Amino acid sequence: MEQVEFLGMISQLLDEKLSPIDQRLATIENDVHSLKEGQKRLEGEVQALKEGQERLETRMSSLEERVDGFEARFDRLEERVDGFEARFDRLEERVDGFEARFDRLEERVDGFETRFGCLEEKVDGFEIRFDRLEEKADHLIVEMRSHFRHVETMLENHQRVLETASQEMSKGKIQTDYLLKKVAEHDLDIHRIKNHLQL
Structure with missing residues (x-):
C-alpha cells in the first residue's frame, strides 16, 4: 500500500515536471504549423526540443536512481521492522517465562501456607496435650x-x-x-x- 502511494506521488511529480515541457511542445507544434517558411528556426526549435528531451531523460534517470534509493531504504526499513518484531517476539517469550516462574512461585508460597497451617494445627495439638499434662501434674x-x-x-x-x-x-x-x-x-x-x- 505504501509503495502504491509512493508511486502515485512520483507520477504526480512527473506530471508537474512534464507539464511545462508539454506546453513547450504544443508551442513548438504551433510554430511549425504557422512558420513553415522558417525552417532554420524550426530546426532550432527541434534542436531545443532534443536538448530538452535529453535533459528530461537525465532527470528521469536521476529520478529512477532516487526511486531505487527509496526502494533500498524501504528494504532496510523493512529489515529493521523485522528485527524489531523478532526482538518483540523474544521479549514476549521472556515475559511468558517470567509469568510461568511467578505462577510456580505462587504455588510454592501456597504450599508454604498449607504447611504452616498444618504446623499451627500441630502446635495447637501440643498445647492441648500440655494442658492435659498440666492437669495431670496438678x-x-x-x-x-x-x-x-x-x-x-x-x-x-x-x-x-x-x-x-x-x-x-x-x-x-x-x-x-x-x-x-x-x-x-x-x-x-x-x-x-x-x-x-x-x-
Whole structure:
C-alpha cells in the first residue's frame, strides 16, 4: 500500500515536471504549423526540443536512481521492522517465562501456607496435650500432698506409739519383744510408703 502511494506521488511529480515541457511542445507544434517558411528556426526549435528531451531523460534517470534509493531504504526499513518484531517476539517469550516462574512461585508460597497451617494445627495439638499434662501434674501434686499428709500423720502416730512404748518400757508394763515387733512393723509400713511415693 505504501509503495502504491509512493508511486502515485512520483507520477504526480512527473506530471508537474512534464507539464511545462508539454506546453513547450504544443508551442513548438504551433510554430511549425504557422512558420513553415522558417525552417532554420524550426530546426532550432527541434534542436531545443532534443536538448530538452535529453535533459528530461537525465532527470528521469536521476529520478529512477532516487526511486531505487527509496526502494533500498524501504528494504532496510523493512529489515529493521523485522528485527524489531523478532526482538518483540523474544521479549514476549521472556515475559511468558517470567509469568510461568511467578505462577510456580505462587504455588510454592501456597504450599508454604498449607504447611504452616498444618504446623499451627500441630502446635495447637501440643498445647492441648500440655494442658492435659498440666492437669495431670496438678492432680499428681494434690495426690502427693495427700500422701505426705498421710505419712506425716502415720509418723506422728508412730512417734506417739514409740513415746508410749518408751514410757511403758520404763515402767516395765510391756515386753521388749512385743515392742520390737511393733517397731519393725511400723518401719516396714514407712518403707513401703516411701517406696510408693518414689514411684
